[in-house]
Amino acid sequence: MEQASRGAVLVTGGGGYIGAHTAKSLAEQGFRPIVFDNLSSGFREAVRWGEFVHGDIRDGRALREAIEAHGVRQVIHFASLIEVGRSVVRPDLFWDVNVRGTASLLDAIRDCGVERLVFSSSAAVYGQPEGLAARDLLAEGLPTAPTSPYGDTKLACERMIEAYCRAFGLSAVALRYFNAAGADPSGLIGEAHDPETHLIPLAIAAGLGFGKPLTVFGQDFPTPDGACLRDYIHVVDLAAAHVAALAVELPAGGFEAVNVGTGHGWSVLEVIDAVERTLGRPVPRSVGARRPGDPPSLIADPSRARDLLGWSPACSSLDQIVRDAARWHSNQRYGRAARAESASGAQDQPRMAEIEGGDRPGVRSAV
Amino acid sequence: MEQASRGAVLVTGGGGYIGAHTAKSLAEQGFRPIVFDNLSSGFREAVRWGEFVHGDIRDGRALREAIEAHGVRQVIHFASLIEVGRSVVRPDLFWDVNVRGTASLLDAIRDCGVERLVFSSSAAVYGQPEGLAARDLLAEGLPTAPTSPYGDTKLACERMIEAYCRAFGLSAVALRYFNAAGADPSGLIGEAHDPETHLIPLAIAAGLGFGKPLTVFGQDFPTPDGACLRDYIHVVDLAAAHVAALAVELPAGGFEAVNVGTGHGWSVLEVIDAVERTLGRPVPRSVGARRPGDPPSLIADPSRARDLLGWSPACSSLDQIVRDAARWHSNQRYGRAARAESASGAQDQPRMAEIEGGDRPGVRSAV
Numbered sequence: 001m002e003q004a005s006r007g008a009v010l011v012t013g014g015g016g017y018i019g020a021h022t023a024k025s026l027a028e029q030g031f032r033p034i035v036f037d038n039l040s041s042g043f044r045e046a047v048r049w050g051e052f053v054h055g056d057i058r059d060g061r062a063l064r065e066a067i068e069a070h071g072v073r074q075v076i077h078f079a080s081l082i083e084v085g086r087s088v089v090r091p092d093l094f095w096d097v098n099v100r101g102t103a104s105l106l107d108a109i110r111d112c113g114v115e116r117l118v119f120s121s122s123a124a125v126y127g128q129p130e131g132l133a134a135r136d137l138l139a140e141g142l143p144t145a146p147t148s149p150y151g152d153t154k155l156a157c158e159r160m161i162e163a164y165c166r167a168f169g170l171s172a173v174a175l176r177y178f179n180a181a182g183a184d185p186s187g188l189i190g191e192a193h194d195p196e197t198h199l200i201p202l203a204i205a206a207g208l209g210f211g212k213p214l215t216v217f218g219q220d221f222p223t224p225d226g227a228c229l230r231d232y233i234h235v236v237d238l239a240a241a242h243v244a245a246l247a248v249e250l251p252a253g254g255f256e257a258v259n260v261g262t263g264h265g266w267s268v269l270e271v272i273d274a275v276e277r278t279l280g281r282p283v284p285r286s287v288g289a290r291r292p293g294d295p296p297s298l299i300a301d302p303s304r305a306r307d308l309l310g311w312s313p314a315c316s317s318l319d320q321i322v323r324d325a326a327r328w329h330s331n332q333r334y335g336r337a338a339r340a341e342s343a344s345g346a347q348d349q350p351r352m353a354e355i356e357g358g359d360r361p362g363v364r365s366a367v
Numbered sequence: 368m369e370q371a372s373r374g375a376v377l378v379t380g381g382g383g384y385i386g387a388h389t390a391k392s393l394a395e396q397g398f399r400p401i402v403f404d405n406l407s408s409g410f411r412e413a414v415r416w417g418e419f420v421h422g423d424i425r426d427g428r429a430l431r432e433a434i435e436a437h438g439v440r441q442v443i444h445f446a447s448l449i450e451v452g453r454s455v456v457r458p459d460l461f462w463d464v465n466v467r468g469t470a471s472l473l474d475a476i477r478d479c480g481v482e483r484l485v486f487s488s489s490a491a492v493y494g495q496p497e498g499l500a501a502r503d504l505l506a507e508g509l510p511t512a513p514t515s516p517y518g519d520t521k522l523a524c525e526r527m528i529e530a531y532c533r534a535f536g537l538s539a540v541a542l543r544y545f546n547a548a549g550a551d552p553s554g555l556i557g558e559a560h561d562p563e564t565h566l567i568p569l570a571i572a573a574g575l576g577f578g579k580p581l582t583v584f585g586q587d588f589p590t591p592d593g594a595c596l597r598d599y600i601h602v603v604d605l606a607a608a609h610v611a612a613l614a615v616e617l618p619a620g621g622f623e624a625v626n627v628g629t630g631h632g633w634s635v636l637e638v639i640d641a642v643e644r645t646l647g648r649p650v651p652r653s654v655g656a657r658r659p660g661d662p663p664s665l666i667a668d669p670s671r672a673r674d675l676l677g678w679s680p681a682c683s684s685l686d687q688i689v690r691d692a693a694r695w696h697s698n699q700r701y702g703r704a705a706r707a708e709s710a711s712g713a714q715d716q717p718r719m720a721e722i723e724g725g726d727r728p729g730v731r732s733a734v
Contacts, residue, residue, distance in 0.1 A: 043649075092473070092477075095527050099523070110459075163454075
């Protein structure tokens, strides 16, 4: 079995946005993805590569069974609650799922002799870095000071993982994502959050007429055009970073936290312009007040990712991100997400028939 | 019942060092302490004030029953694993007991309508603050960057507690202890850790001849005498800070983290000198290398405690701390701790018959 030659990799949360893209990337690289997901927010339809195990990360026995049944030696851990706003009103759930769930996974990993863990962390661990000017890059050595329970739980997991590594001889890489965006060019998988809070899907939905007009939160930031700057990373590049992190040579007990971003910031207005160019339609919008806690600029210093993972983004141009996202949102969505839109009458809105793709070296899908 | 007039206070870990002193202080102030302890490291003999409930904080049902049976409206939460060295080799236990245990307690507190939580935190949340000179004071606004799994779990608990407060309308005060030391002047309760890692009990045991010679870790710090500086707070003062924190006016959702220290640093050598003066005997010692992670100086800025709690230390002179500790270690120890020493043959060593006390305004015991 050629496909299984590089071994089985447990992908918790592999029915979710980044998890599904990573499962595809793993399969393409000759790994055997074992997707472990409770489908609380992931999609069964997104699990097209490897095998599917229905389970919850807080269930240690289910984890051990999955790891042992499939001979798993490496784990990529995405399963998590992720919506920042919800974390403020339900921190109990975030600490339970994210932190207790990660403890449960770590115990299973240790007990079953898994050698490598790659953890889905977030730039949210930095909070609002002080003393940085717009376009300054965030490096991993910055103080960590999350500003939401979501960020607190990601940082708590990083600290727990590092401690387990040192105590029990595991090795792990935590990837601190900046703004994941785009979709697989195949159109088979893409972003589908409920509620959706990310800029690019919201702008596309507004432009295509099946979402609310966009609100731009703040145009008075100390940035060139007054809108805040973020670092958008194509989900296909992000998936590749996870696969690269499996192969990093680390000593037993080694732990590394690594930013995954491009090192370039796009303003909210530049992103909206790109969406309008791609769709050939205006994006209806209004300007709102700044949201509390939104820093003017969050841009990764990508040098540790380059040095440690040997990874750099290959398809994270803004145009490509927006084009791939628009194709997904126009033509393909999972049943549940589409049903939610149908229920709100959105099916009456016009959709874009086809978004043309350009050359995407390195991301052509075999599917 | 005069004693119950100020209400029932659940004291998790009330069989431990600081918890037992706080239960006594609560009783003296007219509260009704309900000590909840699994006796994994606490002592049944230390529970002399109020009622005792044998239970584990990870058992939500036991917590709810204790809270409801006794009409608890306020909780002081000490129960925790505390030994830094053990946290490095068994981080799994620390995350489970300290963090999952605190989550379990918070759920019970929320469900039962408890209004105020006082949490036993630690200066360990600061880690090794950068850019501070010897004798610079640590204020609460410093970045948090723990350097041990123990400190990580204390910080994780603080962040979780703050999030629960905001989400569910509780209010809480986290007290970040500096170096707790001393014992109740009654001689009924005192410090008994296994293993003991704190300077003053180790120096007293060495001086009295029933402990190993003391090792001074590092005499090449950038401090006046080359030994590192720490801020020692008498456990009776520390207990009083907890009682004061129950009464702080906070809005629903309010959370405050407050240093509890004196604002004065004593060097390890000054502490040993005080022990020798008190015992009238030399403390056998050797000089070892610095321990990794030991900062030269850790001294509280006590101003927020003064302003918020209306509290300041009344009996934290070094002489009084050492005198009260020496009295406890010479004359009174709990059965289990004494048995452990007997087993090691320590009962053959001479003990000090009596340590004379001086005037201790505000800490005279009614017992």
